[in-house]
Amino acid sequence: xxxxxxxxxAYVDAAAAASGIALDEAMRAGVIANLERTYAxxxxxxxxxxxxxxxxxxxxxxxxPSSS
Amino acid sequence: xxxxxxxxxxxxxxxxxxxxxATTAILSERAMARAEALxxxxxxxxxxxxxxxxxxAAKNLFDIEGRVTRAGSAATAHRAxxxxxxxxxxxxxxxxxxxxxxTNMDELAYGFTGENGPDGDARNPRDPSRISGGSSAGSAAxxxxxxxxxxxxxxxxxxxxxxSALCGVFGLKPSYGRVSRRGAHPFVASxxxxxxxxxxxxxxxxxxxxxxxxxxxxxxQEPRPAEPVGPTLGAGIQDLRVAVxxxxxAAPLDADASAALREAASILRASETVELRLAALGRxxxxxxxxxxxxxxxxxxxxxxPHVFGTLVxxxxxxxxxxxxxxxxxxQKLRRRxxxxxxxxxxxxxxxxxxxxxxxxxxxxxQTMTVAxxxxxxxxxxxxxxxxxxxxxxxxxxxPRATATGLAVGVQVVAARWREDRVLRALAALEAAGFTTPxxxxx
Numbered sequence: 001x002x003x004x005x006x007x008x009x010a011y012v013d014a015a016a017a018a019s020g021i022a023l024d025e026a027m028r029a030g031v032i033a034n035l036e037r038t039y040a041x042x043x044x045x046x047x048x049x050x051x052x053x054x055x056x057x058x059x060x061x062x063x064x065p066s067s068s
Numbered sequence: 069x070x071x072x073x074x075x076x077x078x079x080x081x082x083x084x085x086x087x088x089x090a091t092t093a094i095l096s097e098r099a100m101a102r103a104e105a106l107x108x109x110x111x112x113x114x115x116x117x118x119x120x121x122x123x124x125a126a127k128n129l130f131d132i133e134g135r136v137t138r139a140g141s142a143a144t145a146h147r148a149x150x151x152x153x154x155x156x157x158x159x160x161x162x163x164x165x166x167x168x169x170x171t172n173m174d175e176l177a178y179g180f181t182g183e184n185g186p187d188g189d190a191r192n193p194r195d196p197s198r199i200s201g202g203s204s205a206g207s208a209a210x211x212x213x214x215x216x217x218x219x220x221x222x223x224x225x226x227x228x229x230x231x232s233a234l235c236g237v238f239g240l241k242p243s244y245g246r247v248s249r250r251g252a253h254p255f256v257a258s259x260x261x262x263x264x265x266x267x268x269x270x271x272x273x274x275x276x277x278x279x280x281x282x283x284x285x286x287x288x289q290e291p292r293p294a295e296p297v298g299p300t301l302g303a304g305i306q307d308l309r310v311a312v313x314x315x316x317x318a319a320p321l322d323a324d325a326s327a328a329l330r331e332a333a334s335i336l337r338a339s340e341t342v343e344l345r346l347a348a349l350g351r352x353x354x355x356x357x358x359x360x361x362x363x364x365x366x367x368x369x370x371x372x373x374p375h376v377f378g379t380l381v382x383x384x385x386x387x388x389x390x391x392x393x394x395x396x397x398x399x400q401k402l403r404r405r406x407x408x409x410x411x412x413x414x415x416x417x418x419x420x421x422x423x424x425x426x427x428x429x430x431x432x433x434x435q436t437m438t439v440a441x442x443x444x445x446x447x448x449x450x451x452x453x454x455x456x457x458x459x460x461x462x463x464x465x466x467x468p469r470a471t472a473t474g475l476a477v478g479v480q481v482v483a484a485r486w487r488e489d490r491v492l493r494a495l496a497a498l499e500a501a502g503f504t505t506p507x508x509x510x511x
Contacts, residue, residue, distance in 0.1 A: 015390035020371045023386070027374065030383030038359055038387055041352035042395035045402050048349055056400035057407065057459070058258055 008036045070110070071103035071121030071166060078123035078168050081215035088191045088213060090206035092128050092138065093170040099123070102166045117164025118274055118298075124218040125210050127203075128170040129177060130154040131251035139253035140173040140203075142186045143369055143376040154251025155283050156220050156262050163278035168216060171206025175381045177222060177255040178362060179203050180230050180451035181432075185378035189432055192235055194475050198429035201231030201450065207265050208235040212476075212505065217267040218275055222252055224259045225354055226424075226454025229466045232265055233424035233478025234450075236468040237505050238272045238495060239265045243485045244461030245290040247276075248283035256361040257288070258400075259354065259458055267505045269495040272465070273297045276488060297489040305497045308490060310338040311413070313422040313482070316347035317453055320440040322427035325477045328469035328503075329423050332479040335501045336494055338421060342413055350406040350456035356391065356399035357459065363388025403459040410460045414484040419494055423453050424466050424478035457482060465491040467503040479503070 012032050016023050023031060045051065069077075082094050106116045126132075129139040131150035138144050152158075157167055172190040174182060182190035182205025190205035192198040193213035200209045204221025208231035211219050221228040223241040232239030240263045247262045254260060264279065266272040280294035312333050318341075321329070332338075344350070363370075366377075367389045374382055413420060430437045430446050437446045444452075457464060462485050466478040479498070483490040495503075 012387070012390065016386065019367065019390055021367075021374065021386055021389065027383060027386065030379065031386045034359070034384050034387035035390070038356060038391060038395070041355045042391075042398065044349055044352045045356070045395075045398040048346070048402060048405070051398060051401050051405070054401040054404055056397055057403035058400060 006039055008032050008039060011035065069121070071106040072100065074121045075099050075103040075123050075166050075168060078216050082169050082210065085193065085210070085213045085215050088193055088196060088209050089188045090172055090190050090200070090209035090213070091125065091169045092172050092187055092206070095168055095170070099166050099168040102161065106164060106166070117162065119160060119278055120164035122165040122218055122271070123168045123216045124160055124165045124220065125169040125171050125207055125216050126157055126167060126220040127173050127207050127222060129173060129222060129253035130157050130220060132157065132170065137253050139177065140175045140184050140187060141377065143366070144253070150251065152251070155248040155286070156252065156279055159279050159281060160220070160275060165218065169210065171210060171219060173205050174203035175378050176362070177203040177224060177227055178381050178384060179447060180226060181447055182231065183432070191432070192429045194236060195429070197431055199234065199432050201234035201429060203227040204231050204265065208232050208237055208239070211235070211237045211265050211267055217271055219265045221263060221265050222255070223261045223263055223458070224256045225358060225458050226451040228263050228265060229424050229454045229464060229478065229480060230451050232466040233468060234429040234476060236470055236476025237265055237267060238269055238468065239263065239466040240272055240276055240488070240491065241458070241464045242276060242488055243463045245288055247279045248286040248289050250283055250286045254365060256358045258361060259357060269492060269499045270301060272495065273301045273492045292486070295486065295489065297492045300489050301492050301496050303493050305336055305494055308418040308494070309416070310336040310419045310421065311417040312338045312341045313344055313420050314341035315343035315345070316456065317422040320426050320442045320444070321423055322439050324428055324471040324475070325423045325426060328477045328479055329421065331469070332421055332467065332498055332503070335498055336419065336421065342417070342420070344410060344413065346402070346406045346409050347456040349402050350459055351452065353399035353402040353406065354455050354459050356395050357403070359384060359388030360391040360396040363391065407460040410462065411484065414462065418483065418490050420482040422480045422482065424480045425450055425453060428471060428475040428477055454480065461485055463488045463491050465495045467495050467498040468505060469503050470506055
């Protein structure tokens with residue numbers, strides 16, 4: 001899916017349906033265009049060496065319960 | 069001038085600049101009652117606070133007791149009225165400031181331009197045919213128009229910094245986790261910040277100091293004591309090591325943005341240029357994180373009633389709601405690498421400076437803009453210099469620079485996390501050297 005063969009239209013149709021979002025024709029074109037743009041950015045990230053071994057940014061730090 | 073007079077004047081000025089479409093509500097009754105109470109307290113010998121009688125506006129994503137929080141969208145109309153004021157609004161009022169208006173914004177804060185379908189577009193006071201910048205569009209516009217000296221905004225990818233620069237006022241995105249976001253309608257939980265926009269660096273500092281304070285009800289807030297920046301505001305910049313962010317940030321820039329950066333570098337004695345290698349990928353990460361979290365946040369409404377959103381925002385949100393988890397997690401991993409790289413630069417330098425936008429405010433409705441010979445998509449590119457820095461969570465201020473044509477650009481001043489004091493010292497130094505909101509527009 002992350003290669004040059006990524007088919008945004010097919011993905012949008014399948015993923016929107018699986019997510020319970022009904023697309024009409026007017027929406028579909030805009031959603032595909034937006035997902036293609038997101039894909040272009042996401043693909044850039046995969047070109048950064050060593051990313052797979054990197055810890056994601058957010059780290060969950062549970063706080064001690066307040067004494068009140 | 070007493071609080072009642074200051075608030076009355078602010079309300080009159082807000083009425084006089086309605087053509088800018090910068091406000092969505094003027095809260096005359098509430099504001100006058102608050103001002104009268106402040107004046108009574110003063111007459112009774114009580115300290116009315118460091119911001120006594122300062123009228124301020126708030127982006128309409130902040131909760132106001134008894135009102136439905138709109139966040140610039142028809143999609144919020146069904147919500148119940150807020151049962152208390154947002155933390156930031158209450159904090160400014162505890163310090164003596166008076167909320168007088170709510171301001172226009174990009175729908176759900178998803179934009180850099182101030183364009184809004186339901187409420188109409190916010191306009192730039194320096195040229196109403198141009199964008200104000202967004203998403204804290206009206207907040208920057210009412211300060212730039214001289215209607216109020218202070219406003220609250222939020223910044224997820226540049227939404228305080230872009231409109232502050234394009235309207236020509238001071239803005240501050242504090243460190244991530246510093247100012248409580250409770251009662252601010254969320255957009256992107258892992259990137260949302262609340263901060264002030266002001267006519268002067270002194271008021272920016274005073275309002276930031278008032279906004280500090282712990283709030284266990286914002287889980288993203290760091291439990292950290294207040295560190296006031298007011299006492300060191302005038303300390304100068306002699307001891308600060310300053311560098312210019314080059315590389316990604318060096319182009320494209322129009323002549324005004326380029327000149328402002330050179331001038332700021334000279335004032336702050338920035339002798340070196342450094343590169344943030346991962347800047348372009350940082351922007352990519354910010355984009356992916358933003359669309360994913362925003363889409364997820366609004367997924368229930370997208371499932372039920374997608375047509376309540378404006379077209380631009382709706383299609384972005386749907387695309388975001390179906391982003392594969394691997395794209396999102398790659399973005400959060402890149403974010404850590406970006407932050408480590410910027411932190412290393414900020415260990416060598418106390419401050420880094422960068423342009424706030426590539427150019428002056430484009431005309432409303434433009435799809436593309438041409439900067440230094442490059443044609444760029446306007447709605448995305450106007451935030452290209454703020455976008456990559458936000459995921460790092462460091463504090464960033466904007467100092468405004470008026471252009472010869474009466475428009476404005478801004479310079480970003482970046483410091484290590486929790487070093488808002490250094491940012492404010494630099495903004496004060498820049499202001500003293502000519503980076504100002506024009507005098508005739510100051511209230």
